[in-house]
Amino acid sequence: MLDLLLVEVWRSLLALRRYPLELLGAVVTLSLIFYLLFLGARFLAGPGVEFGGRLEAVLVGYLLWTFTLSAYNGLSFGLMEEAQTGTLEQVFLTPYGPVRLYLVRDLASLFTQGLLVFLIALVLMALTGARLSFTPQVLLPFLAVLLGGYGLGFAVGSLALLYKRIGQLLGLSQFLLLFLLQAPGEGLFRLLPLAPGAALARRMLAEGAPLDPATLFLSFLNGLAYLTVGLFLFRRAVRLAKGRGLLHGY
């Protein structure tokens, strides 16, 4: 299993080295989107307006959104691409089974996703003048959010496996993620996927609040629950796809 993880990390690093423009394109696009929104908001609010701590909060939300977004749609885009290029069936011939293999792929993609978010953070901090009080402890709620993100990714990956062309759905559901990540981490909102961990990370990074162990525990519980649901749905979809002969192509 460790060898599988190593070879998946190696594969994603090879793609990064061989096609660096893809990463660069993503950094530029995602930074530009935020910066244009930022400029738009400044224009509406008038010159001389100060965002204060709110800018940091919004920026953290945005960075978390980009991180979660790649966790969420990485599996689906991968499945769609492999179905189209004709390697999906070979991947399914692994004795590890597709669920374990894609879990390992998710884990392996953490590095490249982390790099993407780090670069966007640097660019946006330079452009907007925002300063994030980054403590290493904030990685924990980030991780809890990512678990939920991967769970949702497996759920939507089930649809990608069965229906292949779900690009539109992925595009639309990005906004749902935005809502989940900006939702308050209190009351019934705590039951929503991603919400409690995202709220905790936001408070820590933007307000400098300390890490609250109880909220962190709840965030992990939430993330694990959605990951379990996602894996269950994906397992069902694999079975269904094998029954209906949907692994081959579009």
Add this chain to the structure above:
Amino acid sequence: MERPFLEAQGLHKRFGTLEAVRGVSLALRPGEVLAFLGKNGAGKTTTVKMLSGLLLPDRGEVRLLGKDPFRDPWALKHLGAVLEGNRNTYWRLTALENLVYFGVARGLRLAAARKRALALLEEYGLLEKAHTEVRHLSRGMQQKLALLQALVHDPEVLLLDEPTLGLDVETSLQMRDKIRALARGGKAILLTTHQLEVAEALAHRVAIVHRGEVVLEESKEALLARFAGEHYVLELEAPPPPGVLARLRALGVEGEGPFLVRGDGEALWRVLEALKPLPLKKVAKAEADLLEVFLKVVGRA
């Protein structure tokens, strides 16, 4: 007799109203090449996908060295496959990277996969292309690499779906040599093809598949004897009476109409003599695809 590496019993698969595979059973022993011969759409690929655990059969079961690949995914460690219509490898990775990746994905340790990958690339004359991305390789090299990808974890069973399709003559001959060598080395190989000459060149046994069923399974020698020499297809205006039919059978004529007459012109005249004075509809030399002729004669086309 050695225990089969691969066994399938009564495989059935239906897609909507189409019965793609009907009751296919087979056994594949070490060192044996079984050719699945049939026209496009006969059910060959569907069968291969069920054998490789990629498609769940509606009924029937598959055993890979005694293990069920649908219940125990580690059974797939014993299997390598080249799937038709697939690229089988990552085009953005080099030949070596592909083999290392698939080696590990099939259960090898990283170092072992690299060692095996280099050995295979050398053995198959691809070592100088080890660091070339697959998309820059020729079609023949890509197909060779697809075979190596199936071999990297040294499986006992190989499923090769139309492995020589679209290759130039030279590469096709090379592939045939390699497949023969693999069988001599003890691998059990199932080969699907729609070309009689491919089955003739490689197989020990041939199963003719038509409309999802195995309509004939016999040794290559027996099959070739069936197709050897000249053939004539003969049709009558009306079915022959039982007495005439018995005479035709005695002369080795097959089919229920159209009939297949094997042999030279003299044999044909003997058959025509036996049919006299029944009205003939058509007598023609079977020069087209012999598989097609065979299927017509057994009433399956």
